[in-house]
Amino acid sequence: MPGTVSKRRARTRQRLLDAALEVFAEVGFGRSTVEQVCDRAGFTRGAFYSNFSSLDELFLALWEERSARMLGDVRRALADIDPADPESAVRAAIAAAPVDDAWYRITAEFTAHALRNPGLRRVMAARERAIRDAILPVFVTALRRLGRRVSDESALGDALVAVHDGTAVQVLLQPDDAAVRARREALFRNVLDAYSTPMESA
Amino acid sequence: MPGTVSKRRARTRQRLLDAALEVFAEVGFGRSTVEQVCDRAGFTRGAFYSNFSSLDELFLALWEERSARMLGDVRRALADIDPADPESAVRAAIAAAPVDDAWYRITAEFTAHALRNPGLRRVMAARERAIRDAILPVFVTALRRLGRRVSDESALGDALVAVHDGTAVQVLLQPDDAAVRARREALFRNVLDAYSTPMESA
DNA sequence: CGTATCGAATACGTTCCTGTATCCGACCAG
DNA sequence: CTGGTCGGATACAGGAACGTATTCGATACG
Numbered sequence: 001m002p003g004t005v006s007k008r009r010a011r012t013r014q015r016l017l018d019a020a021l022e023v024f025a026e027v028g029f030g031r032s033t034v035e036q037v038c039d040r041a042g043f044t045r046g047a048f049y050s051n052f053s054s055l056d057e058l059f060l061a062l063w064e065e066r067s068a069r070m071l072g073d074v075r076r077a078l079a080d081i082d083p084a085d086p087e088s089a090v091r092a093a094i095a096a097a098p099v100d101d102a103w104y105r106i107t108a109e110f111t112a113h114a115l116r117n118p119g120l121r122r123v124m125a126a127r128e129r130a131i132r133d134a135i136l137p138v139f140v141t142a143l144r145r146l147g148r149r150v151s152d153e154s155a156l157g158d159a160l161v162a163v164h165d166g167t168a169v170q171v172l173l174q175p176d177d178a179a180v181r182a183r184r185e186a187l188f189r190n191v192l193d194a195y196s197t198p199m200e201s202a
Numbered sequence: 203m204p205g206t207v208s209k210r211r212a213r214t215r216q217r218l219l220d221a222a223l224e225v226f227a228e229v230g231f232g233r234s235t236v237e238q239v240c241d242r243a244g245f246t247r248g249a250f251y252s253n254f255s256s257l258d259e260l261f262l263a264l265w266e267e268r269s270a271r272m273l274g275d276v277r278r279a280l281a282d283i284d285p286a287d288p289e290s291a292v293r294a295a296i297a298a299a300p301v302d303d304a305w306y307r308i309t310a311e312f313t314a315h316a317l318r319n320p321g322l323r324r325v326m327a328a329r330e331r332a333i334r335d336a337i338l339p340v341f342v343t344a345l346r347r348l349g350r351r352v353s354d355e356s357a358l359g360d361a362l363v364a365v366h367d368g369t370a371v372q373v374l375l376q377p378d379d380a381a382v383r384a385r386r387e388a389l390f391r392n393v394l395d396a397y398s399t400p401m402e403s404a
Numbered sequence: 405c406g407t408a409t410c411g412a413a414t415a416c417g418t419t420c421c422t423g424t425a426t427c428c429g430a431c432c433a434g
Numbered sequence: 435c436t437g438g439t440c441g442g443a444t445a446c447a448g449g450a451a452c453g454t455a456t457t458c459g460a461t462a463c464g
Contacts, residue, residue, distance in 0.1 A: 006410075006411080006461085006462090008410085008411070008412090008460085008461080009410085009411070009412095012411080012412075026318070027318075028232050028311075028314060028315060028318070029232060030230045030231060030232010030233045030234075030311070031232045032232075033450085033451060033452090034451075034452075034453095035450080035451060035452090043412075043413090044412070044413055044414075045413095045451090045452085045453085046411085046412055046413050046414070046454095047411075047412050047413075049453070049454080050410095050411060050412065051411095051412095101317065104314075104317070105314040105317055105318065106314075108310045108311070108313060108314045109230075109232070109310070109311055109314045111310060111371060111375075112230060112306075112307040112308075112310040112311050113230060114375075115303060115306070115307055115374055115375070116228070116229075116230070116307065121375060124375060125375040125376055128372075128375065154381070154385070155385050155388065155389075158369075158372060158382065158385045158386075158389075159385070159389050159392075161368065161372070162364075162365060162368030162369045162371075162372060162386075162389065163364060163365065163368055164368070165367070165368040165371060166363070166364030166365055166366070166367040166368030166369075167360075167364045167368075169313060169364075169367060170330075170360060170363070170364060172317055173313075173316075173317070173323060173326060173327040173330065174327055179356070180360065183356070183357050183360045183361070184360075184364075186357065187357075187360075187361050187364065187393075190361075190392075190393070190396040190397070191389075191392070191393075191396075193396065194392040194393075194395065194396055195392070208431095208440075208441080210430090210431090210440085210441070210442090211440085211441070211442095214441080214442075235420080235421060235422090236421075236422075236423095237420080237421060237422090245442075245443090246442070246443055246444075247421090247422080247423085247443095248424095248441090248442055248443050248444070249441075249442050249443075251422095251423070251424085252440095252441060252442065253441095253442095405464105406463100406464090407462105407463090407464085408461105408462090408463085408464100409460100409461090409462085409463100410459105410460090410461080410462095411458105411459095411460085411461100412457105412458090412459085412460095413456100413457080413458075413459090414455100414456080414457070414458090415454100415455090415456080415457090416453105416454085416455085416456095417452105417453100417454095418451105418452080418453090419450105419451090419452075419453105420449105420450085420451085420452090421448105421449090421450080421451095422447105422448085422449080422450090423446105423447100423448095424445100424446085424447095425444105425445090425446085426443100426444080426445080426446100427442105427443080427444070427445090428441105428442095428443080428444090429440105429441095429442090429443095430439105430440090430441090430442100431438105431439090431440085431441105432437105432438090432439085432440100433436100433437090433438085433439105434435105434436090434437090434438105
């Protein structure tokens with residue numbers, strides 16, 4: 001059966017990816033080695049090179065997988081929201097893209113890496129756009145339910161992503177500071193407000 | 203003269219730092235080696251170890267130096283602004299913290315690095331706060347001149363930094379997209395607007 | 405069953421990098 | 435001019451990681 005991979009192979013691959021996630025989070029991608037990943041996964045380097053041609057390739061595969069999963073999580077979390085309760089919908093949207101320390105470290109380093117490689121950069125930009133476009137409709141419909149309409153959806157999307165990323169660093173740098181978290185949420189509200197206008201009631 | 207360093211030593215040190223900046227920007231801190239830095243600087247590893255005990259130490263020194271310089275640049279740029287021209291003051295403030303590709307890559311990686319190390323994390327958080335507090339007054343006085351007062355300065359400061367960082371990534375990922383840059387500036391204006399309220403005229 | 409194939413393990417040579425211990429030259433003081 | 439010291443160069447031994455070529459065992463299939 002061409003195009004199929006054996007279960008054995010798939011399991012090995014997955015364990016390598018999982019191990020790599022841990023190693024990258026602990027020592028950073030740059031400082032990670034093929035050997036460390038293999039040790040952690042319980043395989044030898046032979047197994048690694050039978051599945052990936054380089055650490056870079058694995059890195060990309062890992063990022064694809066994780067960001068796809070996150071995108072799925074977001075879509076799923078937003079699929080069964082209560083249309084009558086826009087407040088909780090927005091809360092669900094924010095919760096769906098949580099500030100995860102380890103994952104932030106990895107994406108930060110991957111972003112830096114991607115900025116050095118035009119091909120990767122485009123892949124990353126596209127993925128960012130996909131995530132933005134998945135989340136955006138939720139906010140738009142929620143706002144509509146609150147009697148507000150969004151004029152420029154792209155602008156709102158970019159603003160939300162920027163605020164999400166920018167404030168995530170602050171929250172992670174000062175994890176014990178409740179005020180920082182509060183300001184983060186306030187900023188979200190302010191942006192939603194600034195990018196939508198009250199509708200004439202029907 | 204205790205506490206002093208010879209000129210020769212200072213020059214060597216500086217050349218090593220400059221070379222390191224280039225190397226880090228090109229291959230990333232994690233993938234950089236002592237040898238690469240020395241080759242680039244035109245020294246041997248002996249000179250390196252006579253100045254730094256490890257790449258990590260140099261990395262920290264480099265970041266200190268650069269971020270201090272940037273802080274100085276900001277302060278200087280904002281020292282001689284025209285008080286009668288708040289528009290250009292804000293423009294100067296934005297220009298003072300430019301979106302520099304190489305520098306962004308390094309700080310991104312350093313941030314990830316710092317998040318793994320509580321001591322470094324606190325150093326970084328303090329530095330971020332210093333930068334924020336240096337820029338903040340400019341915006342506050344500029345807004346006042348425009349007849350608006352800022353109620354919560356900390357909130358505005360955090361918001362500006364978050365927007366700056368969050369949108370910087372977007373700009374770097376889509377360097378040719380003018381719309382992204384435009385949205386970035388619009389977001390700045392929106393934030394300035396949201397975090398200030400019109401004053402009763404005197 | 406037996407056999408063919410697939411995938412992980414092994415083993416190898418090589419390159420790169422590390423850190424230290426020592427050397428040598430330049431610069432300064434007297 | 436001369437001795438001392440400071441700072442970068444040299445040299446050395448060791449270790450880590452790489453990528454490949456090959457082996458060997460397991461699994462699927464006739």
